[in-house]
Amino acid sequence: MRQIIIAGNWKMHKTVAEAVSFVEELKQKNHGTEVEAVVCPTFTALAAVAEALKGSNIALGAQNMHWETQGAYTGEISPAMLKELGVKYVILGHSERRQFFGETDQGVNLKVKAALAFGLVPIVCVGETLEQREAGTTEEIVTLQTEGALKDLTPEQVAGLVIAYEPIWAIGTGRTASDEDAQQVNQSIRQVIAQRFGSAAAEAVRIQYGGSVKPGNARGLMSQPDIDGGLVGGASLKVEDFAGIIENCR
Ligand code: PGA
Numbered sequence: 001m002r003q004i005i006i007a008g009n010w011k012m013h014k015t016v017a018e019a020v021s022f023v024e025e026l027k028q029k030n031h032g033t034e035v036e037a038v039v040c041p042t043f044t045a046l047a048a049v050a051e052a053l054k055g056s057n058i059a060l061g062a063q064n065m066h067w068e069t070q071g072a073y074t075g076e077i078s079p080a081m082l083k084e085l086g087v088k089y090v091i092l093g094h095s096e097r098r099q100f101f102g103e104t105d106q107g108v109n110l111k112v113k114a115a116l117a118f119g120l121v122p123i124v125c126v127g128e129t130l131e132q133r134e135a136g137t138t139e140e141i142v143t144l145q146t147e148g149a150l151k152d153l154t155p156e157q158v159a160g161l162v163i164a165y166e167p168i169w170a171i172g173t174g175r176t177a178s179d180e181d182a183q184q185v186n187q188s189i190r191q192v193i194a195q196r197f198g199s200a201a202a203e204a205v206r207i208q209y210g211g212s213v214k215p216g217n218a219r220g221l222m223s224q225p226d227i228d229g230g231l232v233g234g235a236s237l238k239v240e241d242f243a244g245i246i247e248n249c250r
Contacts, residue, residue, distance in 0.1 A: 006229055007037075007208070007229070008038065008242050009232065009233050015045070019048065022039075023053055026058060036059065037057070037058045037059070041060075041063075046062060062082050062091070063094070066078055067111045079114050079115055079118035092125065093145075105144070105148025109151045112124060113153070126166070127145075127171075128142060133167065142165065161205050161206075165185050170211025190202050190205070207228050210232065213230040213245060214241065215244030218249055
């Protein structure tokens, strides 16, 4: 059984004080252990949020990292630095990173390998644009992104990953993929994993859906056989909404 994982991607939102007060409130909701909850604050809030999460069953994630351990990379953060703070998950290859910061499948692959080398769990993002969906190339695009990001990994490494299928046209737009469409793409990703890394890795890898996940649509999405969680942007910024999503996935 794959445990459902709901991760809140706060993007460039929340000061340190706001981040800490959010998790203090979220902790009070006591969501049990059926669903794994993760919050992914900005780099500046990671240390304070790590401290605030101590003793809770909410995990800490980062939104990006560089693949090198250290070096002359102005403005970057390394996997060693995240590990030191108690970060467990790291979102890699989010479409906003690809769109605004030129990230490629090759770069994402370097980051995935570096994260694994430091014991971080990558949340690898893949997803098509609206044009690609309309052209009928969704599965082709998502397959290329998945294969590119996971190149040279072992089946054991793949088994421990989280992949997030996020159709770009559904991110921040209020437009969610239907349960069936999301299931179809998630299933195709699992098939690609099975072909490349074997059935044990495909059975174990957790595949989230992301793109306008809200308390009202979470249950339908998560009840699909190949959707093992959600990567949540907008609705992860309010405790009530984020806790509502977790509650509706139990
Ligand atoms: P959204 O963002 O929930 O606001 O659509 C999802 C994401 O970008 O991970």
